Amino acid sequence: MDEGGGENVADDVLVRLCQKGDKNAFEHLVMRYQDKIFSVLYRVVKDRDVVRDLAQDVFINAFKSIQGFQGKSSFYTWLYQIAMHTGFNYLSLARVRTTTVYENGDLEKKLMDTPGGSGNWLEEGYMLHETAQAAVAAIEELPDEYKKVVILKEYEDMSYEEIAEVLNIPIGTVRSRLNRARKELRRNLKPLV
Amino acid sequence: MMDCGKMENFIFEFIDQSLGRRDGEMLSVHLRQCRDCQMKMEDLLRFRASIKFHKAMEPSPVADESFTFSVLDRLSKQGAFAPQPAVAGWIEKIHSAFTPYRVRWLAPAFAIMIFLLLPLSLFEKNGSNQGEVRVPSVVNIAKQTNPIPVQPVAVQQKLKKQSELDEYLMFHAQNASQSHIGYPVIYASY
Numbered sequence: 272m273d274e275g276g277g278e279n280v281a282d283d284v285l286v287r288l289c290q291k292g293d294k295n296a297f298e299h300l301v302m303r304y305q306d307k308i309f310s311v312l313y314r315v316v317k318d319r320d321v322v323r324d325l326a327q328d329v330f331i332n333a334f335k336s337i338q339g340f341q342g343k344s345s346f347y348t349w350l351y352q353i354a355m356h357t358g359f360n361y362l363s364l365a366r367v368r369t370t371t372v373y374e375n376g377d378l379e380k381k382l383m384d385t386p387g388g389s390g391n392w393l394e395e396g397y398m399l400h401e402t403a404q405a406a407v408a409a410i411e412e413l414p415d416e417y418k419k420v421v422i423l424k425e426y427e428d429m430s431y432e433e434i435a436e437v438l439n440i441p442i443g444t445v446r447s448r449l450n451r452a453r454k455e456l457r458r459n460l461k462p463l464v
Numbered sequence: 465m466m467d468c469g470k471m472e473n474f475i476f477e478f479i480d481q482s483l484g485r486r487d488g489e490m491l492s493v494h495l496r497q498c499r500d501c502q503m504k505m506e507d508l509l510r511f512r513a514s515i516k517f518h519k520a521m522e523p524s525p526v527a528d529e530s531f532t533f534s535v536l537d538r539l540s541k542q543g544a545f546a547p548q549p550a551v552a553g554w555i556e557k558i559h560s561a562f563t564p565y566r567v568r569w570l571a572p573a574f575a576i577m578i579f580l581l582l583p584l585s586l587f588e589k590n591g592s593n594q595g596e597v598r599v600p601s602v603v604n605i606a607k608q609t610n611p612i613p614v615q616p617v618a619v620q621q622k623l624k625k626q627s628e629l630d631e632y633l634m635f636h637a638q639n640a641s642q643s644h645i646g647y648p649v650i651y652a653s654y
């Protein structure tokens with residue numbers, strides 16, 4: 272951007288400049304969304320050490336394919352789409368590597384990992400902490416299709432419409448997946464809460 | 465008992481704050497008489513509270529100061545950007561010499577400082593006459609290099625150029641210093 276501060280310029284204007292190869296315009300888009308992309312990647316992969324590298328891949332792939340961005344959805348849901356793809360792709364590769372180690376003992380393992388009632392925690396705080404750990408573990412147990420909608424809804428606070436854009440599915444499907452995911456979560460959490 | 469399956473969808477919509485007023489009234493009537501649905505509602509609210517708690521207790525990492533630069537650098541090395549005009553290219557080079565970007569405002573700020581300090585060193589110094597009004601540098605330079613009395617028009621032109629340059633540098637300083645806190649509107653819209 273050679274004129275104007277850039278930080279108040281709408282995404283679609285910056286995107287059009289990026290499509291002409293404008294570096295400064297892309298710089299603004301990266302700075303605008305980098306923390307959001309870090310956030311969603313972290314909720315997907317849960318590994319601080321890889322988030323930065325994956326986020327780089329997201330932005331680099333975004334710029335390289337920005338010519339194909341038609342503006343039918345908003346830029347940031349398109350960017351999230353790339354992030355979700357990148358994150359889950361990484362997970363599926365990581366799963367292949369660690370399958371034999373964890374198998375399906377994740378839930379039990381996570382629950383055992385929660386800090387014990389050492390006396391420092393107020394009873395209520397400990398309960399909340401334990402419940403939160405259980406909730407995270409329960410999300411982890413969901414099939415990917417459900418996990419995606421739950422992450423976008425619960426962690427990223429997205430609307431049904433935004434989730435539909437990110438995952439490229441109809442709004443009705445978002446709603447039904449989310450509801451089925453919640454039924455399953457509730458079933459899994461039932462003995463714990 | 466009323467249709468609990470239908471009420472379950474109302475509960476989901478309530479949780480997502482998308483339940484209409486009429487449906488909300490139906491749900492609240494149902495909840496008063498159905499223990500199962502009450503528990504469903506409580507479980508889901510507790511789940512949501514747990515996630516909020518988890519988000520607060522275990523915040524996601526944020527981009528470090530050099531993140532943007534490394535993304536742009538990787539793309540630059542792959543020749544992904546359009547070539548920049550010569551002048552812009554030089555500004556960019558000076559600019560990126562001051563990476564990470566959080567301190568990049570130093571470059572233009574430094575330039576402005578030099579422009580502001582330079583005239584001071586060129587002030588006419590008549591040690592014996594301290595009360596004398598100091599003359600700005602441009603006039604001073606003109607006096608030193610030009611034996612003929614200063615042409616007011618030429619001075620004006622020079623000053624004009626100087627102020628344009630200052631404005632230009634100011635803009636870039638502002639642009640660079642603001643850009644790293646430029647997370648506007650979009651966050652509020654979630």
Ligand SMILES: [Zn+2]
Nearest residue numbers: 468498500501
């Ligand atoms: Zn009921």
